[in-house]
Amino acid sequence: MPRQGYSVPASRQGPGPEGARMPLFKPEKIAPRGPAGRWDVVVGEEMCKACGFCLHVCPVDVFAWRTTPNRLGWFPMVVAKEANCVGCMLCYQICPDFCIDVAVKGTTPAGNATTAAVAVRGEAIPIAEPSL
Secondary structure, eight states, rough: OTTTTTTGGGGGOSSEEEEEEEOOSSSSOOOOOOOOHHHHHHHHTTOOOOHHHHHOOOOOOOOOOSSSSOOSSOOOEEEEOOOOOOOHHHHHOOOOOOOOOEEEESOOOOHHHHHHHHHOOOOOOOOOOOOO
């Protein structure tokens, strides 16, 4: 039931009494079109807590679950089909841990994987090796 003084537009109402709700994630994936294959996608697997948001929000099936746990004990996301990426940045925007970077191929910082894994919009953030 809408709040008093607020009405839901007819275009947003569904067949039920409350209206249909739009799902947060679309279960079906589409075939990549347009600029597919022009993007580097990097997941900081050691920071990933395996929420799966990127996997579910990606329209072209770029991500998959890793089969071995990270040092936190999670089974994080990995980039399985980078060639499918169309650069929509939905994964970058939805990641709650900021461990995904999407950049045009050739602009991701070269060097060690630790630096590239936490690159933010093309700016490398070097992190120190953990001391034990």
